[in-house]
Amino acid sequence: MEDTMTLTLKVWRQKGPMENGRFETYELEQISPDMSFLEMFDVLNENLINNGEEPVEIASDCREGICGTCGCMINGKAHGPEKATATCQLHMRKFKDGDTIIVEPWQATSFPVIKDLVVDRSPLDRIIESGGFITVPTGSAPDANLIPVPKDAADAAFDAAACIGCGACVAACPNSAAQLFTSAKVQHLNLLPQGQAERWSRTEEMVEKMEEYFGSCTNHGECHEACPKEIPLDFIAYTNRDYVKSKRKNRNLLGQD
Amino acid sequence: MIGEINSRSPEGPIEDKWSSHKFNMKLVNPANKRKFEVIVVGTGLAGASAAATLGELGYKVKAFTYHDSPRRAHSIAAQGGINGAKNYQNDGDSVYRLFYDTVKGGDYRSREANVHRLAEVSLNIIDQCVGQGVPFAREYGGLLDNRSFGGAQVSRTFYARGQTGQQLLLGAYSALMRQVGSGSVELHTRTEMLDLIVHDGAARGIVVRDLITGDVRSHTAHAVVLATGGYGNVYYLSTNAMMCNVTAGWRAHRRGAMFANPCYTQIHPTCIPASDEFQSKLTLMSESLRNDGRIWVPKDHDEGRSISEISEDQRYYYLEEKYPSFGNLVPRDVASRNAKTVVDAGLGVGPLKNGVYLDFADAIQRDGEDVIRERYGNLFQMYERITGEDPYKTPMRIYPATHYTMGGLWVDYELMSNLPGLFVVGEANFSDHGANRLGASALMQGLADGYFVLPYTIGNYLAPLLGESTLDENDPSCSNAVNEVAERTQKWLSINGTRSVDWFHRELGKLVWNFIGMERDKNGLEKALTEIPSLREEFEKDVRVLGSADNLNTSLEKVGRVADFFELAELKARDALERAESCGGHFRSESQTTDGEALRDDENFSHVAAWEWGGTSSSAIRHKEELEFEHVPLTQRSYK
Numbered sequence: 001m002e003d004t005m006t007l008t009l010k011v012w013r014q015k016g017p018m019e020n021g022r023f024e025t026y027e028l029e030q031i032s033p034d035m036s037f038l039e040m041f042d043v044l045n046e047n048l049i050n051n052g053e054e055p056v057e058i059a060s061d062c063r064e065g066i067c068g069t070c071g072c073m074i075n076g077k078a079h080g081p082e083k084a085t086a087t088c089q090l091h092m093r094k095f096k097d098g099d100t101i102i103v104e105p106w107q108a109t110s111f112p113v114i115k116d117l118v119v120d121r122s123p124l125d126r127i128i129e130s131g132g133f134i135t136v137p138t139g140s141a142p143d144a145n146l147i148p149v150p151k152d153a154a155d156a157a158f159d160a161a162a163c164i165g166c167g168a169c170v171a172a173c174p175n176s177a178a179q180l181f182t183s184a185k186v187q188h189l190n191l192l193p194q195g196q197a198e199r200w201s202r203t204e205e206m207v208e209k210m211e212e213y214f215g216s217c218t219n220h221g222e223c224h225e226a227c228p229k230e231i232p233l234d235f236i237a238y239t240n241r242d243y244v245k246s247k248r249k250n251r252n253l254l255g256q257d
Numbered sequence: 258m259i260g261e262i263n264s265r266s267p268e269g270p271i272e273d274k275w276s277s278h279k280f281n282m283k284l285v286n287p288a289n290k291r292k293f294e295v296i297v298v299g300t301g302l303a304g305a306s307a308a309a310t311l312g313e314l315g316y317k318v319k320a321f322t323y324h325d326s327p328r329r330a331h332s333i334a335a336q337g338g339i340n341g342a343k344n345y346q347n348d349g350d351s352v353y354r355l356f357y358d359t360v361k362g363g364d365y366r367s368r369e370a371n372v373h374r375l376a377e378v379s380l381n382i383i384d385q386c387v388g389q390g391v392p393f394a395r396e397y398g399g400l401l402d403n404r405s406f407g408g409a410q411v412s413r414t415f416y417a418r419g420q421t422g423q424q425l426l427l428g429a430y431s432a433l434m435r436q437v438g439s440g441s442v443e444l445h446t447r448t449e450m451l452d453l454i455v456h457d458g459a460a461r462g463i464v465v466r467d468l469i470t471g472d473v474r475s476h477t478a479h480a481v482v483l484a485t486g487g488y489g490n491v492y493y494l495s496t497n498a499m500m501c502n503v504t505a506g507w508r509a510h511r512r513g514a515m516f517a518n519p520c521y522t523q524i525h526p527t528c529i530p531a532s533d534e535f536q537s538k539l540t541l542m543s544e545s546l547r548n549d550g551r552i553w554v555p556k557d558h559d560e561g562r563s564i565s566e567i568s569e570d571q572r573y574y575y576l577e578e579k580y581p582s583f584g585n586l587v588p589r590d591v592a593s594r595n596a597k598t599v600v601d602a603g604l605g606v607g608p609l610k611n612g613v614y615l616d617f618a619d620a621i622q623r624d625g626e627d628v629i630r631e632r633y634g635n636l637f638q639m640y641e642r643i644t645g646e647d648p649y650k651t652p653m654r655i656y657p658a659t660h661y662t663m664g665g666l667w668v669d670y671e672l673m674s675n676l677p678g679l680f681v682v683g684e685a686n687f688s689d690h691g692a693n694r695l696g697a698s699a700l701m702q703g704l705a706d707g708y709f710v711l712p713y714t715i716g717n718y719l720a721p722l723l724g725e726s727t728l729d730e731n732d733p734s735c736s737n738a739v740n741e742v743a744e745r746t747q748k749w750l751s752i753n754g755t756r757s758v759d760w761f762h763r764e765l766g767k768l769v770w771n772f773i774g775m776e777r778d779k780n781g782l783e784k785a786l787t788e789i790p791s792l793r794e795e796f797e798k799d800v801r802v803l804g805s806a807d808n809l810n811t812s813l814e815k816v817g818r819v820a821d822f823f824e825l826a827e828l829k830a831r832d833a834l835e836r837a838e839s840c841g842g843h844f845r846s847e848s849q850t851t852d853g854e855a856l857r858d859d860e861n862f863s864h865v866a867a868w869e870w871g872g873t874s875s876s877a878i879r880h881k882e883e884l885e886f887e888h889v890p891l892t893q894r895s896y897k
Contacts, residue, residue: 016808034532034645042759043535049757049812054804057811059325061498063538065639066423067329085642093645114469115809122446125326129438133431134390138310138708139381141388145345148399158392158417161424165328189390 004030005097009044011056012104017112017120023102033093037080038063038070040092057116065089065228068164071171072117073104078168078226086166086228106167108176110213121167123213124181131205132185134194147193160188162229172226175215180223182210183239184231190242200246207243259515259869262882265669266370271356271888275374278670279713283720290315293719294478294727296463297321298450298505301330302422302700303683304484305429306707312436314712319476320433320442323449323468323500323814328430331486331498332703335422336543338406338414339700341383342376346403350411352376358409359698360889362588363663363691364841364857366518366865369888370670371688378709379701383415385708389428393417407544407696408586414697419543419635425700429707449814451742453481453509453679454734460509460679461728464738466746468814471807473743475735477728479719480678482711483509484703487662487684489522491822491829492774493766495659496528496541502818503825506666506685514674515867515880517687518664519825520833523694523842524775525660526592529643529653530612534763539658540643542615543636544696547585547592549620549629550653552576554604554613564614564651575599583896590693590842590855591896593657597775600656612654621649657775661699663690663842664832667867667882671714672706675867680715682706687865692841746806749816754799758815761796765819768792769826777833778846785830790875793823827874835879838862850893859891 007028014021028047031040038060045055060070065086072087074080080090095101103117111119149157161184169180186206189195195202217236224233267278285293293316297308300322308320324330342355355376360367387393387401393415394402406414417424436442447468454462454475462477488503489495510516527546528539553572560567575595577584585592596613605611621629626649630637637648644654665687672680672688683703690698728735772785796819804810839848839855840862848856865882 032533032535035535036537036643039535039537042537046757046759049801049803052803055812057809061324061329061500062331062334063499064334064540066420067331067333067498069324069329082642089639089642091643091645118809121325125328125434125446128431129434133435134388135435136385136388136432137313138306138385138432138712141381141384144343144383144387144393145400149395150399151395151397154392154395154399157390158424161390161392161417161427162420164423165326188392192390192392194388194390 003097004032005092005095007031007095008100010100010102011117013056013116014113016115021113031092033091035092036063036088037074037090037092038088057118059118060088063088066164068166071106071166071168073107073171075102078106078172079228084228084230086164106171108170110176111167111170124165124167124178126213127178127182127206127209128185130209131198131202132189134189135198149193153191157188157191159232160184160191160235163231164229166228168226168228169223170214172222173215174220174222175218177217177223178210178214179217179236179239180227180231180233182206183235186239186242187235190238199242200249200251203239203242204246207239259675259880262667262867262880263669264368264370264882265671266368267670271369271373274370275377282713282717285716285720285723287315289723291317292723293317294319295480295482295715296476296478297482297484298463299330299484299486299683299685300324300327300430300433301332301484301486301683302426302429302703303685303707304330304482305426305433306704307482307484307682307711308442309429309432309436310708310712311715312441315441318436318442319445319478321445321448321450321463321465323447325446327433327444327446328426330426331501332426332700333423334498335700336419336541337545338404338416338421338697339382339425340406340413340697341379341415341701342413343380343383345401346412348411350413352380354411355379355413357889359689359695360691360886361894362693362695364693364855364894365691365859365863365886365889365891366840366884367689367691368884369886374710375689375702375705378705381709382701382704386425386428386704389432391417391424391428408583408588409695422700425704429704450485450505451508451817452738453512454728454738455512455676456728456732456734459677462735464742466742469809473739473746475730475739477730477735479722479725479727480680480715482680482682482715483666483685484682484707485685487665488519488822488825489659489662491766491826492659492769493762494531494536494539494770496525496539497659499538502821504818504821506681507821507825509666509674509676509679511870512676513870514676514679515667515869516664516828517667517865517867518832519829519868520773520836520843521663521692521841522659523589523661523663524593524657526589526596526657527615527655528658529640530607530609530656532609540639541658541660542640542653542655544589546615546633546636546653549632550585550615550617551619552585552613552615554599554606556604558603573599573604580896587896588693589696590844594775594844596657607654612656614652615655616652617648618652661694663687663692663694667865671717672711673714673718678718680711682711692843745817746813749800749802749813750806752798752800752802754801756799756801758800758802758812758819761792761800762815762819762822764792765789765823765826769829773826773829773833776844776846779834782830782834786827786834789823789827789830796820796823824874828868828877831874831877832866832868836862836866852897854894857893
């Protein structure tokens with residue numbers, strides 16, 4: 001058994017969206033380096049319940065880094081110090097005995113705090129609703145092998161589709177912009193042959209819906225640094241290009257520039 | 258009291274059952290569809306695909322999820338792939354072969370007619386998903402790639418790196434959000450179903466709690482669809498997500514819906530073993546790793562040397578030795594049980610001696626590290642992140658964990674439960690996998706039910722109801738159910754005991770794992786039937802839930818779910834006790850061949866056990882649906 005750790009946690013506590021929040025300090029002992037960050041919170045919460053204090057609300061579900069439910073600012077970084085890692089996949093061996101860890105919710109006006117470390121990310125769903133789909137009613141799709149998709153294009157679309165919708169990109173951005181999320185969702189579909197019919201309307205709708213809720217991108221690149229799936233910044237460039245085209249293209253002229 | 262159970266499977270040759278049934282079912286005229294309201298609970302693969310398709314057809318749909326977004330459902334975590342009998346690889350696959358393999362793989366405890374339909378619509382699913390933009394793996398020529406999965410002899414599995422579930426769910430989610438945007442589906446997030454409203458014997462609505470405001474209210478409709486997933490978290494530790502639970506299905510069971518085969522659980526052989534008492538969940542490592550990894554334990558109980566010092570003749574490659582022809586690729590249940598045998602014998606590895614090695618040294622030597630990295634790079638990275646060990650240098654440690662539940666609410670051929678108007682789709686029903694599910698079949702079933710089965714069958718139920726209004730929410734069946742839920746919620750807050758919900762859940766999980774886990778016997782099950790109720794009594798007296806019911810309170814959400822797991826656990830033990838045979842994932846040590854393999858008793862147990870709620874789990878009544886096998890001859894599985 002490896003040595004255990006003693007830690008000091010400064011955790012943001014906030015009863016509700018309209019309440020004032022504050023940091024609470026908790027001491028934790030005997031934390032195993034093999035624990036995940038969220039299991040460390042499970043221990044904290046068990047201690048709090050035993051002491052008659054309300055546990056900290058912290059969101060998580062799959063704890064495999066794929067559902068995108070979890071996420072908080074850990075020592076000022078979205079999802080914490082380890083690169084390409086969601087909060088649930090961060091393990092305590094990345095910290096040292098005696099460390100002080102500061103834990104806060106995602107910070108963005110468009111993500112209001114619900115309670116403690118849990119925020120409302122529903123604007124991301126509004127962006128998808130506005131155009132993040134290919135209109136293919138159930139039963140109407142042609143045979144799956146009818147349209148070959150060159151492997152390079154398919155792989156690029158996949159790199160975009162890997163987004164887990166956690167919102168770290170927004171939280172990490174000094175402008176609270178959602179360009180990385182939106183462009184990943186736009187380009188997943190725009191890069192595929194199946195997505196061409198709605199390419200221009202999709203881009204226009206999604207970008208404009210995004211702008212209703214989120215700040216503007218000024219190319220800091222913090223989003224990519226924080227992204228647990230390392231979504232490339234290229235997709236933002238592709239989406240900017242598609243957005244400009246969507247404004248000037250004559251959509252009556254298929255395939256002609 | 259429920260009478261004879263009838264699956265209402267259509268007559269005729271198996272190939273024609275579904276097409277002739279589709280013709281025979283009543284239709285709802287397109288202009289009339291908007292007069293019908295349908296509630297869909299759960300937005301995973303089955304729920305999202307069902308809600309999207311029903312909305313598209315013109316029904317008025319309300320979709321509910323306890324997540325903050327439909328995209329978070331646990332379907333998202335499926336890694337391996339989805340089967341489809343496309344035969345793109347020209348290697349002899351067909352609808353009939355997929356049907357045959359699934360019935361056999363389920364150890365002859367599923368309904369032939371349902372399984373054949375599943376294999377038929379598997380073709381449409383792949384088309385539908387590709388049309389939506391699901392980025393399945395492709396060959397350089399741009400056509401779809403397939404792999405053989407879970408020991409199948411044909412390559413029929415479509416996959417998207419190690420994230421097939423995520424990509425399929427994003428496809429279904431995008432279809433759902435398109436309907437939300439167009440107004441045909443009303444989406445309720447962070448809203449949990451806590452009861453079913455039954456009026457005049459039919460399902461007419463649900464009671465929900467808003468998880469942010471705590472508001473409890475009813476929603477009524479012409480039909481209710483449950484797509485609420487499996488009950489694997491009854492074991493506490495499983496590969497399920499933290500919030501997965503049985504509550505929606507269990508509440509429907511308590512209102513009269515039969516619960517079928519609760520003893521059937523799939524224990525997946527390749528998961529990362531627990532590291533300590535505070536382990537919150539277990540992580541699956543894709544089964545594909547068994548294609549190249551060799552499974553072994555040291556022969557010496559007290560082995561203390563480093564791995565490199567343990568010579569070949571001091572290693573026990575137990576699967577390769579016992580099953581020379583299948584080796585490390587034996588089916589999931591066989592691989593899991595053998596791992597338990599060696600660990601129970603004290604040969605386990607790792608600090609807690611709770612795992613076995615999955616060793617890639619030979620594969621790396623044979624193919625080179627680059628090839629192995631290409632095949633499994635993301636899995637190796639995930640393993641290293643969790644354990645801090647590098648699987649390129651040292652073998653992985655793995656151990657079985659609960660992964661999927663084949664049992665669930667009983668449904669007929671049309672996916673309707675015995676309560677008229679209550680439909681159950683995806684993992685939440687019991688229908689297609691028998692006693693064991695084949696790899697890459699869960700995603701297939703969820704989408705089959707949601708896209709291509711339910712949207713037809715629900716019309717057959719709704720058509721005669723034209724002109725009937727939904728139940729008034731002031732009706733006593735609604736208000737009583739709402740009051741009961743509100744009272745139950747308050748009750749948990751008033752107990753103010755000494756132990757957390759998680760503590761009780763962990764203790765329950767240990768009982769269920771020890772007595773209703775990979776191997777069950779009469780003594781253990783009888784013991785479970787006394788220990789589970791006594792722990793439940795303690796839970797009801799001593800659980801501590803803090804905070805209030807009028808805002809986000811995760812402990813309060815959990816306590817109700819754990820209460821339902823207690824009742825389910827007891828029924829699961831009873832079901833396992835009554836089924837005095839081994840089949841698929843249900844292994845009774847009293848019923849095994851001389852080689853230690855699962856031994857079925859077809860004469861006495863070739864049936865579905867469907868339990869009727871009798872006021873408590875101990876008074877539940879067991880009904881039988883006899884299974885008939887006209888096409889797939891019953892044989893003893895052998896992997897020697």
